[in-house]
Amino acid sequence: MKTLEEITEIFKEELKDNSVELTRESTAADVDGWDSITNTNIVYAIEQKYSIRFKLREILKLKNVGDLVDTINKKLA
Amino acid sequence: MEFNSYAFIILFSITILFYNILKGNYRKYILLLASAVFIGYYHLAFLAVAIGLSTLTYFGAKLISCAKTEKRQSLWFHISVILNLLALGGFKYIVFIQDNILQLIGGFGLDLPPLVNKVFLPLGISFYVFQSISYLIEVYWEEQEVEENYFDFMLYMLFFMKFISGPIERPQDFLPQIKSKYTFNYYQVVSGLQLIGIGLFKKLVIADRLAPYLNDIFSSVHNYSGAQLVMATFIYPIQLYADFSGYTDMAIGGARIFGFELSPNFNRPFIAKTITDFWRRWHMSLSFWVRDYIYEPLAASRRAWRQWGVMYALVITFVLLGLWHGASWNFIIYGLIQGVVVCYEMKTSRIRNKLDKRFPKLFGIYSILRTYIIFSLSLLFFRIEKFSDVIYMFKHSVDGISTSFKELNLGMNDHNIIILFSALLLIFVFEYFQDKSDILSKLSKKHIIIRWTAYYCLAFIILLCGVFDSGDFIYIQF
Numbered sequence: 001m002k003t004l005e006e007i008t009e010i011f012k013e014e015l016k017d018n019s020v021e022l023t024r025e026s027t028a029a030d031v032d033g034w035d036s037i038t039n040t041n042i043v044y045a046i047e048q049k050y051s052i053r054f055k056l057r058e059i060l061k062l063k064n065v066g067d068l069v070d071t072i073n074k075k076l077a
Numbered sequence: 078m079e080f081n082s083y084a085f086i087i088l089f090s091i092t093i094l095f096y097n098i099l100k101g102n103y104r105k106y107i108l109l110l111a112s113a114v115f116i117g118y119y120h121l122a123f124l125a126v127a128i129g130l131s132t133l134t135y136f137g138a139k140l141i142s143c144a145k146t147e148k149r150q151s152l153w154f155h156i157s158v159i160l161n162l163l164a165l166g167g168f169k170y171i172v173f174i175q176d177n178i179l180q181l182i183g184g185f186g187l188d189l190p191p192l193v194n195k196v197f198l199p200l201g202i203s204f205y206v207f208q209s210i211s212y213l214i215e216v217y218w219e220e221q222e223v224e225e226n227y228f229d230f231m232l233y234m235l236f237f238m239k240f241i242s243g244p245i246e247r248p249q250d251f252l253p254q255i256k257s258k259y260t261f262n263y264y265q266v267v268s269g270l271q272l273i274g275i276g277l278f279k280k281l282v283i284a285d286r287l288a289p290y291l292n293d294i295f296s297s298v299h300n301y302s303g304a305q306l307v308m309a310t311f312i313y314p315i316q317l318y319a320d321f322s323g324y325t326d327m328a329i330g331g332a333r334i335f336g337f338e339l340s341p342n343f344n345r346p347f348i349a350k351t352i353t354d355f356w357r358r359w360h361m362s363l364s365f366w367v368r369d370y371i372y373e374p375l376a377a378s379r380r381a382w383r384q385w386g387v388m389y390a391l392v393i394t395f396v397l398l399g400l401w402h403g404a405s406w407n408f409i410i411y412g413l414i415q416g417v418v419v420c421y422e423m424k425t426s427r428i429r430n431k432l433d434k435r436f437p438k439l440f441g442i443y444s445i446l447r448t449y450i451i452f453s454l455s456l457l458f459f460r461i462e463k464f465s466d467v468i469y470m471f472k473h474s475v476d477g478i479s480t481s482f483k484e485l486n487l488g489m490n491d492h493n494i495i496i497l498f499s500a501l502l503l504i505f506v507f508e509y510f511q512d513k514s515d516i517l518s519k520l521s522k523k524h525i526i527i528r529w530t531a532y533y534c535l536a537f538i539i540l541l542c543g544v545f546d547s548g549d550f551i552y553i554q555f
Contacts, residue, residue: 016427037353037423
């Protein structure tokens with residue numbers, strides 16, 4: 001839950017939109033402004049925040065916010 | 078064998094007849110046979126190349142999935158993709174690459190004769206090589222199970238309703254449909270026939286009516302006044318859209334009659350407010366392909382560069398998208414323009430969003446017009462072979478400002494203009510309502526008198542206003 005809240009803040013910051021609300025099921029289609037262009041910056045901001053590094057395949061495999069949260073938690077574990 | 082030719086109608090009818098008479102796997106074989114006849118009808122060599130490359134991909138993917146180590150997987154993946162690209166490059170780009178190298182060497186005083194003068198371009202190669210690569214990547218990324226059945230895989234590659242000009246299908250969308258059991262569905266067949274009707278309307282009434290006038294202008298730009306050149310520039314996107322989306326409607330409609338759902342290729346592109354949005358609506362199966370397999374890996378690998386990494390990936394992706402259309406610098410410039418504009422839009426998105434919120438209607442109309450104008454201008458590089466002719470068009474667009482209204486009609490008589498204008502209005506209004514409330518499926522459930530009145534009207538308009546001595550579909554050349 002904590003990770004979800006934290007990445008919601010990152011999304012707000014990167015998309016310059018304070019109304020962003022994320023659930024584990026959220027996909028790019030549900031969030032205004034989250035597209036293939038902004039996604040790269042979001043991923044990089046997450047890497048900086050948690051001092052982790054995603055593999056290329058991990059980024060390309062992400063299907064929704066739940067996948068993203070799980071991948072982050074796995075790396076932090 | 079064009080979709081609007083008698084040969085195709087005969088092949089399609091025989092195939093649909095046997096497809097419904099036969100059972101089980103024989104249905105697939107009849108589709109494969111029809112696909113082989115369709116491709117081989119153009120040239121047997123086209124069929125041989127398509128079968129050869131598809132077989133190579135089939136075994137390449139098997140080797141990837143059987144490999145015991147990641148290193149081996151990567152090796153087979155790269156070999157298979159490179160062989161596909163070499164085939165595409167060898168047939169499509171070799172003369173262009175050679176000519177540029179010779180020109181470069183010529184600059185240093187070395188005058189070498191060309192080794193290759195002309196190579197035949199196998200039909201549909203740009204489309205099915207991309208399908209091959211898509212399949213290999215998905216298997217390599219472990220997103221797609223390797224296909225064990227050779228005939229199913231060949232049908233994914235060669236299915237005749239999408240062979241010449243797409244849509245470029247993804248294995249995860251198409252292969253499961255081959256495996257699923259076919260049952261005759263009346264509404265699906267009706268829906269397929271409706272789409273074929275719409276496609277014929279776009280192609281025969283709009284695209285082919287415009288084609289001779291625009292072909293004349295673009296093949297001899299020096300003979301026309303500036304106002305006529307400007308007119309042709311802004312009308313060409315309409316011809317291209319009617320031609321390619323007409324083809325796509327027929328492809329999707331024809332496939333639907335066999336129970337297959339192909340990917341959409343167009344989603345009302347001319348209402349796009351940005352070029353970025355435009356590419357999510359225009360030739361979608363290609364733009365989503367380059368997004369997923371070129372842009373995203375490139376952007377992700379350069380994410381530490383932040384916005385510069387995104388821009389780097391965007392420009393390379395769009396240049397490659399342009400180059401996919403053909404081996405010429407004009408196609409590269411066409412792609413480059415899209416890439417640069419998308420980068421510009423990325424950098425200015427905040428101010429655009431602000432203006433959009435403040436003046437939604439006015440800014441919306443401005444944005445739609447701006448997008449259309451940018452795309453029209455970039456299309457000159459797509460349409461005209463000679464770079465010097467494109468520059469001529471830009472330089473002379475303000476010549477003959479005093480041109481009479483009569484000249485602006487590009488040589489079309491009033492009868493043609495009225496038909497074109499009415500047909501365009503009809504299509505745009507239809508697309509608006511189709512998008513809003515799927516009027517086609519509603520129509521198929523209406524009373525028989527209403528339905529058949531609509532169908533007879535469409536058929537009557539096509540027969541009365543269609544141009545039947547038309548040429549090829551524009552995208553067949555790619």
